[in-house]
Amino acid sequence: MDTLAKLQILSGAARYDASCASSGSKREAPSSGTGNTSQSGICHSWSDDGRCISLLKILLSNDCRYDCAYCVNRSTNAVERASFTAREVVDLTLDFYRRNYIEGLFLSSAVMQSPDVTMERMVRVVETLRTEEHFGGYIHLKIIPGCSSDLVRKAGLYADRISVNIELPSQVSLHRLAPQKHKDSILEPMALIGREITSSLVERKADRRAPRFAPAGQSTQMIIGASPENDFQILRLSQGLYKKMNLKRVYYSAYVPVSADNRLPVLAAPPLLREHRLYQADWLLRFYGFSAEEILSDDLPNLDETFDPKTAWALRHPEFFPVEINHADYLTLLRVPGIGVTSAKRIIAARRFSAITPEGMKKIGVVMKRAKYFITSAGRGFERADRTPALIRQQLLLGDGIGAPPPRQLVFPGLYA
Amino acid sequence: MNRYLYDGTADGLMSAIAWILEEEPDPLQVALAEREDTLFEDGFFIVTDATQAESLFFRLRKQAPDAAHTIYSFMLAEKEGMETSLLHYMTLAFKYGDKVNGYLTHSAVLDIVSVAKKAGRELHRMKGLLRFEKLRDGAYLAKMEPDHNIIHPLAYHFRTRLKAQHWFLYDVKRRTAAHWSNGTLQFGTIEQFTTPALSDDEKQVQAMWQTFFKTISIADRKNARLQKSNMPMKYWKYLTEKQGE
Numbered sequence: 001m002d003t004l005a006k007l008q009i010l011s012g013a014a015r016y017d018a019s020c021a022s023s024g025s026k027r028e029a030p031s032s033g034t035g036n037t038s039q040s041g042i043c044h045s046w047s048d049d050g051r052c053i054s055l056l057k058i059l060l061s062n063d064c065r066y067d068c069a070y071c072v073n074r075s076t077n078a079v080e081r082a083s084f085t086a087r088e089v090v091d092l093t094l095d096f097y098r099r100n101y102i103e104g105l106f107l108s109s110a111v112m113q114s115p116d117v118t119m120e121r122m123v124r125v126v127e128t129l130r131t132e133e134h135f136g137g138y139i140h141l142k143i144i145p146g147c148s149s150d151l152v153r154k155a156g157l158y159a160d161r162i163s164v165n166i167e168l169p170s171q172v173s174l175h176r177l178a179p180q181k182h183k184d185s186i187l188e189p190m191a192l193i194g195r196e197i198t199s200s201l202v203e204r205k206a207d208r209r210a211p212r213f214a215p216a217g218q219s220t221q222m223i224i225g226a227s228p229e230n231d232f233q234i235l236r237l238s239q240g241l242y243k244k245m246n247l248k249r250v251y252y253s254a255y256v257p258v259s260a261d262n263r264l265p266v267l268a269a270p271p272l273l274r275e276h277r278l279y280q281a282d283w284l285l286r287f288y289g290f291s292a293e294e295i296l297s298d299d300l301p302n303l304d305e306t307f308d309p310k311t312a313w314a315l316r317h318p319e320f321f322p323v324e325i326n327h328a329d330y331l332t333l334l335r336v337p338g339i340g341v342t343s344a345k346r347i348i349a350a351r352r353f354s355a356i357t358p359e360g361m362k363k364i365g366v367v368m369k370r371a372k373y374f375i376t377s378a379g380r381g382f383e384r385a386d387r388t389p390a391l392i393r394q395q396l397l398l399g400d401g402i403g404a405p406p407p408r409q410l411v412f413p414g415l416y417a
Numbered sequence: 418m419n420r421y422l423y424d425g426t427a428d429g430l431m432s433a434i435a436w437i438l439e440e441e442p443d444p445l446q447v448a449l450a451e452r453e454d455t456l457f458e459d460g461f462f463i464v465t466d467a468t469q470a471e472s473l474f475f476r477l478r479k480q481a482p483d484a485a486h487t488i489y490s491f492m493l494a495e496k497e498g499m500e501t502s503l504l505h506y507m508t509l510a511f512k513y514g515d516k517v518n519g520y521l522t523h524s525a526v527l528d529i530v531s532v533a534k535k536a537g538r539e540l541h542r543m544k545g546l547l548r549f550e551k552l553r554d555g556a557y558l559a560k561m562e563p564d565h566n567i568i569h570p571l572a573y574h575f576r577t578r579l580k581a582q583h584w585f586l587y588d589v590k591r592r593t594a595a596h597w598s599n600g601t602l603q604f605g606t607i608e609q610f611t612t613p614a615l616s617d618d619e620k621q622v623q624a625m626w627q628t629f630f631k632t633i634s635i636a637d638r639k640n641a642r643l644q645k646s647n648m649p650m651k652y653w654k655y656l657t658e659k660q661g662e
Contacts, residue, residue: 004625012632029577036578043647044545045658047634050643054545057633095622098557098582099549100575101657256637270637349519360522 001082007092009082013062013073014108016258017165017221018251022054022103022138024216025160033134035097035104037160041138042103055106055140056096060084060122064110068167068178070226072258073110083112086125090133097137104138104160105129111144119147119155126158138216143193145185152189153213156196161216161248164189166241169234173227177263193218194246217248224278225271226255226264230301235281235292242285252278277303284309287341288334311337311396314374315389321374322381326355338371358382370396420460422452423500427492431470433463434504438473444508449500477510484510484517490533493540493565502528536565543567544574546648548657549584550623551616556598557584558613560655568593569604576602623657630658 023041043052061083062073072079089107096102107125112118122141129135141159143152155162164186168174171183193214200213220241222234238250254270281303284290288310295309296302304312314321314337323336325347333344346364350356355378362368372382373392387395419441423433430449437444452462478485484506491503505525510517520526549557557579568588572595575584579597586595587607596603653659 004628007625008628008632011629015633015635029580032581034579034581038544040541042541042545045630045656046644046648047630048641048644049634049636049638050640050647051634051638052647053630053633056629092625096626098579099551099622099626099657100545100547100559100579101626103545254638256635272638346519346521349516350522352516353513353520354522356522363524363527364521 003084003088003092006082006084006088007058009080010059010062010084011057013079013110014057014059014106016072016253016256017057017106017108017142018051018253019140019161019163019219019221019249020052020054020057020106021140021161021216021219021249024248025138027136027160027215029136030134033136034094035135035137037104037136037138044100044102054103055138056093056102056104057106058084058089058092058108060089060107060109060118060125061112062110063112065113066111066178066180068181069259069261069263070167070177070223070255074259077259086121086128089125090128093129093137094133094135097135102137104140106140106142108142109144115144115146116148116151119144119151123151123154123158126155130158140216143189145181145189147189149189149192152192153196156193156200156213157211159214161219162193162214163219163221164193166190166220166222166237168227169222169229169237170227173229177227190218190220190241190245190247197246217246219247219249219251221251221253223255224252224275225267231274231278231281231303232292232296232298232301234278235285235296238282239285239292250282252282273305274303277305277309281309289331306397307393308337310335311370315393318389322376323374324376324379325361326351326378336371336374338367338369338374418446418448420448420450422450422458422460422462424465425451426465428467428470429463429465430500430503431473432466433500434507435466435469435473436463437504438508438511445505447501447504449504451497451500477507481510481514481517483515487518487530487533490536490540491529493536493567493570494532495566496532499528499532501525536567539563539565540567540570542652543571546652546656547571547575547586548655550657551619553614553616555583555616557582558587559585560587560589562590562651562654563588564651566591566593568595571595572597572602572604623660627658627660 021041022037023039025037026039027037029036041054043054045053047053063081063083064073064075067074067076093105107122109118109122126139126141129139139159140161140163141155143155143162143164145164166186167178167181174181174183196213197217200211203210204212241247241250252275254272254275255267256270257267281295284295285292295313303309307315320335323332330344330348333339333347334341343364343366347356350360350364358377373387373395375382421433421437423429433449437447437449441447450460452458474485502525506529509520509523509526513520517526518530521530543561543563547559547561549559551557568586572586576597583598587610592606592608594605594607
């Protein structure tokens with residue numbers, strides 16, 4: 001089979017991995033080699049589904065001995081199988097990188113003979129790239145659960161980011177849909193990676209030449225909608241991963257029906273809106289100072305489809321509002337619907353010069369369509385103050401005049417890590 | 418309101434601003450525009466002085482490095498008719514230092530910062546969207562038609578990234594080029610451009626990239642609008658993956 005045919009099979013098999021970030025790592029190009037990385041990451045293209053392409057995302061092989069119900073590469077699925085040689089992956093990466101198609105390589109694989117054999121072959125590819133070809137671009141390497149900790153350590157020395165996929169949000173679902181995978185074999189390498197990253201950072205403080213371990217951190221991914229967990233369970237899991245495992249990112253991947261297995265739900269289309277709402281809630285956890293318990297509860301276990309999670313929170317907490325934009329601190333401003341991280345910072349910078357008026361809020365870039373119900377400027381409200389949450393709800397949906405409800409915007413938020 | 422004129426060059430602009438900051442009691446009440454040489458043009462012409470211009474920018478870089486960077490990006494945009502905003506922005510930058518970029522409620526600051534941001538955004542975008550083709554002699558060539566004049570900072574980016582490689586950047590609209598070879602970066606203009614022959618394996622590599630681009634997309638999630646908003650169609654002309662669609 002020629003490389004082109006393999007590329008078709010093995011990139012098609014890798015497309016369900018959501019992560020494509022190339023940020024978080026800054027490396028100068030090696031003197032005799034090719035490539036560096038940029039702290040902010042660079043997107044090189046956007047595919048027809050609107051998702052960013054930053055890395056050459058491929059599997060080393062799709063010849064899997066596992067039989068996970070949700071996966072297109074499961075052993076009982078009749079798809080064409082292929083495996084790259086290390087040389088093929090190295091040459092593809094360099095050919096693409098030199099033409100500026102990509103920022104680097106994302107290498108994952110199906111489980112071949114054993115986790116160790118698979119992981120060893122993957123590590124050999126990136127070792128060749130780094131040590132023989134002096135490649136300085138971005139590398140994201142997937143860890144195969146169950147491989148030896150030596151291989152995990154080696155992977156972290158060559159790659160910018162490593163990740164172990166958690167796949168499903170609970171042990172029960174994992175057992176049902178991916179019987180060969182175990183919670184412990186996923187969480188153990190995650191914890192190991194977390195420890196290695198921390199100790200490498202400590203060592204590098206003492207000696208700047210100490211080796212870096214996965215400088216762009218670790219991420220994970222879970223499939224949404226293939227198992228019955230509610231959003232509250234999912235968010236609490238993510239919160240734990242961020243807090244206890246120190247993860248950089250949790251990716252949510254709406255389940256795309258790839259199998260008629262009777263253990264799986266029948267979906268007309270992938271739950272894209274739910275995925276979008278989960279990403280919004282994830283942002284609230286990481287950048288807005290919210291906890292999972294504030295966003296959802298046992299009585300309210302799923303995210304609102306009509307409103308984004310922050311607006312939904314604001315409508316449940318009228319006692320928190322209105323917020324005075326000329327005095328409120330950063331974390332308070334962040335809780336106002338329509339004010340994001342950027343506008344909150346801009347408000348704080350701008351009010352050093354003069355008090356901010358409604359006109360000024362627009363200049364700063366606040367989404368006044370949403371924010372106006374929740375703020376005051378110099379004590380004066382932007383909207384009549386006696387509005388009840390029910391009324392605001394209606395106004396937010398219908399707009400000020402007569403008109404259609406706001407369009408449901410589906411933006412894939414995984415552009416920058 | 419006093420009105421001043423300059424000769425339309427970048428040096429002229431900077432030296433006019435230097436003169437006004439020096440001589441005018443309140444530069445925020447003054448307007449500045451390019452001379453048009455019409456009969457009834459109103460205003461006082463300031464003669465260009467390259468040393469003045471340079472020393473002004475040097476002083477700004479020392480006092481407010483972020484603001485100097487903003488002005489650098491602003492100049493890449495080659496925007497006309499914003500001289501007064503620039504004058505007011507620089508006045509404020511000397512008064513407040515780097516904090517000036519936070520004064521977004523001031524219309525001059527907002528004007529300059531938003532134009533600069535647009536130029537910076539296109540520069541970042543082109544770092545990803547630029548496509549090199551391998552030529553028969555082993556060099557790589559990338560053609561582009563950006564809205565902003567970003568060839569300089571773009572070349573600095575690739576100088577470190579592809580330093581072992583011999584490459585050309587060519588801005589088709591402005592007929593300017595950058596050339597990197599053996600550790601030297603040169604800029605110039607090209608009057609007549611003839612497309613050189615491609616290397617023998619180039620079409621093969623391009624076919625692989627086109628294949629990858631197609632298969633990496635998930636058909637059930639097709640979203641052409643999102644694709645276009647992230648990657649506007651004006652850039653498709655030189656994108657390898659968008660050829661022959």
